[in-house]
Amino acid sequence: MIQNQADEEKRKEVAASLMKDMEATAARMRELIVGMPPHDLLGYVYAQRMMKAMSEQDVTKEEREAQGPDELINQNQFLLEYIHAVLATDPAPDKVEFSGEKCAELFEQSSKLREQAMFYAMASSADKKDGAFGPNTADIEFHAKTSWVLLRGNRYQVLEGEFYRYVLEPHDEALKEIYGVGAREVAAGFQAMADAARTGQAFAIEEMMNQFQAAHAFAAAKEKPLEEVMEEWVAQNNDQSKAAGQAMEDMFRGGVANVSRHTDLPQELLADLAYERGEDKEFFAAGDHAGTPYRTLPVRKKPLIKLGSDYFAVDPCFTRDAGYRALLFNLLQRKPVYKVEFxxxxxxxxxxxxxxxxxxxxxxxxxxxxxxxxxxxxxxxxxxxxxxxxxxxxxxxxxxxxxxxxxxxxxxxxxxxxxxxxxxxxxxxxxxxxxxxxxxxxxxxxxxxxxxxxxxxxxxxxxxxxxxxxxxxxxxxxxxxxxxxxxxxxxxxxxxxxxxxxxxxxxxxxxxxxxxxxxxxxxxxxxxxxxxxxxxxxxxxxxxxxxxxxxxxxxxxxxxxxxxxxxxxxxxxxxxxxxxxxSFESESWETDPRPTQEYPDEMLKLLGAFDATRKAGWLRADSYLRNLGSEGRNELAAMLVELRKSLQQHDGRYFIYGQEVETPFFIWLHRSGGVIDWKKVNDKASSAAIMTSAGTMAGLMIETTAGGTYKAAFTFPVTRPTNRTEANAHIFDDAERMKQRANNFLRSQRAAPEKIQPAVDIPKVGRNDPCPCKSGLKYKKCHGR
Structure with a gap:
C-alpha cells in the first residue's frame, strides 16, 4: 500500500514536470508566431507541405505504406493549429518581421511540444485502476489523450460537401432566412474550402507556369527580351496578370486558406465561424496546461480567423466538426425560436x-x-x-x-x-x-x-x-x-x-x-x-x-x-x-478503381447472381462464400468452372460443399433455359443429406449457361428422411451410391492430389485440423465456428 502511494506520487511529480515543460515550449511558440507577419508565416508553412508532396511524387505505394504516417505532414498540421490559436489569442502587434531562422525554430519547438505531450499522456494516464472503462480506463485515457494531440484531418476532404449537404438539408429554409443561402450553397462553400487546401497550391503552380509561358510567347512574337515587354504584356492581359498575382498569394502568402476568395459563402456566415484577432481569452490563460495541446484549441470552437478584411481557414482539418458545430450554434443564436423545430x-x-x-x-x-x-x-x-x-x-x-x-x-x-x-x-x-x-x-x-x-x-x-x-x-x-x-x-x-x-x-x-x-x-x-x-x-x-x-x-x-x-x-x-x-488522393478519385477484396471471376458471377435474384436465404449463402480464404475461393471457382462447362452435355450437375458443424450446401448447377426437374433435384438433395453426418443441409440452385453466364442463384429447403420406406427407398439407395463415389474420389485424390476434380462430398474434418477453405487456420477457428 505504501509502495503504491509512493509510485502514485512519483507519477504525479513526473506529470507535473512535463506539464511545466509543455507550457514553456508553448509560450516560446507563441512568442515566435506573434512576432511574424501571418500571411508570410502561413506561406512558409504551406510551402513545406507543397515541397513534401512534390518530393513524394515518385514514391511507390509499397514505400509509402512501409514508411507509415508522414510525420512532417502531421507536424505541419499541428503547427497550423497553433498559428490559429495565437492569432485568435493575440491582437496584431505594431511591428512584425519575417525570419526564416525563426520559422525553423518554430518547427523545432512544435516537434518538441508534440513529443512532450506524448510523454505527458503516458505519465498522466498510467496505473489508473478504475474509472468509466473499468480496469481498461488507463489504456483508453492514454489513447484519448494521444488522439486529442495527434489526430488531425482523419477525414476525406473530397467528401466535405456531401456530408454538409446531407446534414444541413433539414435546415435549408432557416439557413436561407438567416444567411441568404441554403444547404447546397453552404455545402459547396465548405467543399471549396477543402478543395483550396487540398489542391490550391498545385493549381497555383499550374497557373504561374501558364502565365509564364504566355508572357514568353508574347515576348517571342515581339522579338524582344521578356523584361522589355513585361509591362506591355501586363497592360494587355489584365485578367491573366491578376490571376498570376492571386496564384502568387496562394503559393507564398497562405492564400489557399483565404476562404473569402475561394468560396462564395456570405460574410455573415464566415464571421460566425471566425475569431477576430485577440478574441480568445482562454487558451493561454493562467492555470494548468496553459497554451499546451491539452487545452481546447480555439480551432475546435471556431475554425476560421479574420485577417484584415478576409477570413482564413488556417487549419483545414477541423473544418468539418468545428465548422458544423459552430454553424448550428450560431444558427440558433440568431434564431432562438427555431430550437424546438431544430x-x-x-x-x-x-x-x-x-x-x-x-x-x-x-x-x-x-x-x-x-x-x-x-x-x-x-x-x-x-x-x-x-x-x-x-x-x-x-x-x-x-x-x-x-x-x-x-x-x-x-x-x-x-x-x-x-x-x-x-x-x-x-x-x-x-x-x-x-x-x-x-x-x-x-x-x-x-x-x-x-x-x-x-x-x-x-x-x-x-x-x-x-x-x-x-x-x-x-x-x-x-x-x-x-x-x-x-x-x-x-x-x-x-x-x-x-x-x-x-x-x-x-x-x-x-x-x-x-x-x-x-x-x-x-x-x-x-x-x-x-x-x-x-x-x-x-x-x-x-x-x-x-x-x-x-x-x-x-x-x-x-x-x-x-x-x-x-x-x-x-x-x-x-x-x-x-x-x-x-484512394481519395488523386484528382480522378471518383472514377479510379477502389481497393476491394479479390475474388475469382467465377465467384463474382455467382455473387452477382445472388444479388440479382435476392430470394429468401441469399445473404446466408453469400456470406458463406465471402468467408472463404483466397485458396478456398480459387478452388471453389475451379470446381464451378469445370461443372458448368459440362452443362453442354448435362442438364444439371451437383456437389456438396460445407462441413457437418455448419449447415452444408447441396449445390445444383442447372443449365439455363431449361425447366428444372424439382423432383429429381429434391431427391438428390435428400440423398446427399442422408449421406452426410450433418443434421441439416441447405440447397443452392445456380442457373447458368455452359459459357459462364450466371442467370440466377437462390437457396431452397432440403428434406432429410429419417426412416426408410418403400416410397423413399430410391433416395436411401442413391445416398449409398453417393457415399461410394465419394470414397472413390477421396482415394483418387490421395493417389493424385495435384489433380482437381469436382467433389461430391467433403470428408469429415477434425476440429483441430486445417480448415479445408485453405485459410491457414484450424477448422474450429474458421468454418467450424
Whole structure:
C-alpha cells in the first residue's frame, strides 16, 4: 500500500514536470508566431507541405505504406493549429518581421511540444485502476489523450460537401432566412474550402507556369527580351496578370486558406465561424496546461480567423466538426425560436440516415421508423428509432443527433469525455438491449407505430428468422477513438449473449457505401465488424481502419482472436486504412478503381447472381462464400468452372460443399433455359443429406449457361428422411451410391492430389485440423465456428 502511494506520487511529480515543460515550449511558440507577419508565416508553412508532396511524387505505394504516417505532414498540421490559436489569442502587434531562422525554430519547438505531450499522456494516464472503462480506463485515457494531440484531418476532404449537404438539408429554409443561402450553397462553400487546401497550391503552380509561358510567347512574337515587354504584356492581359498575382498569394502568402476568395459563402456566415484577432481569452490563460495541446484549441470552437478584411481557414482539418458545430450554434443564436423545430429536424435526419445513405446496400429492405412495443419488464411503452429487415439480417439503429463528444480536453476533464460516451453510446446500447430482450420474450412479437395518439400494429417479428442481428448506435459526427473503444465499457456486453454493439457515424456511412457497393458485401462487412466489436482487448483505431482491415484480410476477427490467444493480452492494429486513404488522393478519385477484396471471376458471377435474384436465404449463402480464404475461393471457382462447362452435355450437375458443424450446401448447377426437374433435384438433395453426418443441409440452385453466364442463384429447403420406406427407398439407395463415389474420389485424390476434380462430398474434418477453405487456420477457428 505504501509502495503504491509512493509510485502514485512519483507519477504525479513526473506529470507535473512535463506539464511545466509543455507550457514553456508553448509560450516560446507563441512568442515566435506573434512576432511574424501571418500571411508570410502561413506561406512558409504551406510551402513545406507543397515541397513534401512534390518530393513524394515518385514514391511507390509499397514505400509509402512501409514508411507509415508522414510525420512532417502531421507536424505541419499541428503547427497550423497553433498559428490559429495565437492569432485568435493575440491582437496584431505594431511591428512584425519575417525570419526564416525563426520559422525553423518554430518547427523545432512544435516537434518538441508534440513529443512532450506524448510523454505527458503516458505519465498522466498510467496505473489508473478504475474509472468509466473499468480496469481498461488507463489504456483508453492514454489513447484519448494521444488522439486529442495527434489526430488531425482523419477525414476525406473530397467528401466535405456531401456530408454538409446531407446534414444541413433539414435546415435549408432557416439557413436561407438567416444567411441568404441554403444547404447546397453552404455545402459547396465548405467543399471549396477543402478543395483550396487540398489542391490550391498545385493549381497555383499550374497557373504561374501558364502565365509564364504566355508572357514568353508574347515576348517571342515581339522579338524582344521578356523584361522589355513585361509591362506591355501586363497592360494587355489584365485578367491573366491578376490571376498570376492571386496564384502568387496562394503559393507564398497562405492564400489557399483565404476562404473569402475561394468560396462564395456570405460574410455573415464566415464571421460566425471566425475569431477576430485577440478574441480568445482562454487558451493561454493562467492555470494548468496553459497554451499546451491539452487545452481546447480555439480551432475546435471556431475554425476560421479574420485577417484584415478576409477570413482564413488556417487549419483545414477541423473544418468539418468545428465548422458544423459552430454553424448550428450560431444558427440558433440568431434564431432562438427555431430550437424546438431544430431538434425535431435533427432527430428525423439522424434516424433516417442509415437507411437513406445506404439505400443501395439495403434493396427491398423493410424499414420501420419510430417503432413502439410494450416492454414486458417495465410494462411501459418503449420506442426505437429505426428497424431494418433484409432477408435474414436485422439492423437496429439508434441515432443520436447531438454533438458526438465534448470539446473539453481529456487531460483537464477525462470524466466529461467518459460522460459523452455514457450519453451517446450507453443510451443507444440500452435502447437496443431493451428491444433485443423484447424479441426474446416470444417466438413472434408485435411492433407498433403511433398514429394520432394510438398504437397501431405495423409488423410482427420472429427472432428465429434472423441469422444476423446488428445493434448500432449512430452519431452525426465521428468521435474516434472512443467510438471504437466503447466495447471496453463494463456495461457494453453482447446482447442476448452474442450480438455485439457497434458504434458508427454518418461520416462513416458515406465511406462505407463507396467501398461496399453491393448488399452482400455490406452485410458481410457488418458481420465481421460485429465480430470484432465483440472482442475485448482487440482494437482498430476507427471505422476506416476496420474497413481497410476487412478489405485486406477479410475475417479480421479470426486473426485477432488468434493473436490474443498466442501471447498478447492486448492487440492494436494501426494504419490499416492506408489503401482507403490513398484512394481519395488523386484528382480522378471518383472514377479510379477502389481497393476491394479479390475474388475469382467465377465467384463474382455467382455473387452477382445472388444479388440479382435476392430470394429468401441469399445473404446466408453469400456470406458463406465471402468467408472463404483466397485458396478456398480459387478452388471453389475451379470446381464451378469445370461443372458448368459440362452443362453442354448435362442438364444439371451437383456437389456438396460445407462441413457437418455448419449447415452444408447441396449445390445444383442447372443449365439455363431449361425447366428444372424439382423432383429429381429434391431427391438428390435428400440423398446427399442422408449421406452426410450433418443434421441439416441447405440447397443452392445456380442457373447458368455452359459459357459462364450466371442467370440466377437462390437457396431452397432440403428434406432429410429419417426412416426408410418403400416410397423413399430410391433416395436411401442413391445416398449409398453417393457415399461410394465419394470414397472413390477421396482415394483418387490421395493417389493424385495435384489433380482437381469436382467433389461430391467433403470428408469429415477434425476440429483441430486445417480448415479445408485453405485459410491457414484450424477448422474450429474458421468454418467450424
Amino acid at each position: 431538434n425535431e429536424l435533427q432527430k428525423a435526419m439522424s434516424e433516417a440516415a442509415f437507411a437513406d445513405i445506404l439505400g443501395i446496400q439495403l434493396p427491398g429492405a423493410k424499414v420501420l421508423q419510430e417503432v413502439y412495443y410494450k416492454d414486458p419488464v417495465s410494462k411501459q411503452w418503449s420506442e426505437n428509432d429505426t428497424l431494418i429487415l433484409i432477408d435474414d439480417v436485422l439492423y437496429l439503429v439508434e441515432a443520436k443527433a447531438g454533438a458526438a463528444a465534448t470539446i473539453a480536453s481529456p487531460a483537464s476533464d477525462f470524466g466529461r469525455h467518459a460522460q459523452s460516451v455514457q450519453d451517446l453510446v450507453i443510451k443507444a446500447y440500452k435502447q437496443c438491449e431493451r428491444f433485443f430482450n423484447y424479441l426474446n420474450t416470444a417466438d413472434e412479437v408485435p411492433l407498433f407505430h403511433m398514429i394520432d395518439g394510438k398504437y397501431v400494429e405495423c409488423a410482427r417479428v420472429r427472432r428465429a428468422d434472423y441469422r444476423v442481428m446488428l445493434p448500432i448506435g449512430l452519431t452525426v459526427e465521428s468521435f474516434s477513438p472512443l467510438s471504437a473503444f466503447c466495447k471496453e465499457l463494463p456495461a457494453i456486453m453482447p446482447l442476448l449473449g452474442k450480438h455485439a454493439f457497434i458504434s458508427l457515424s454518418i461520416d462513416d456511412l458515406f465511406v462505407l457505401r463507396r467501398f461496399l457497393p453491393t448488399p452482400g458485401e455490406f452485410a458481410h462487412y457488418m458481420e465481421v465488424r460485429q465480430a470484432v466489436a465483440g472482442l475485448r482487448r482487440a482494437h482498430l483505431f476507427d471505422e476506416l481502419d476496420h474497413l481497410g482491415a476487412y478489405l485486406k484480410k477479410n475475417r479480421v476477427d479470426v486473426e485477432m482472436t488468434e493473436q490474443l490467444k498466442k501471447d498478447a493480452d492486448f492487440v492494436m492494429w494501426d494504419g490499416m486504412s492506408f489503401d482507403v486513404d490513398r
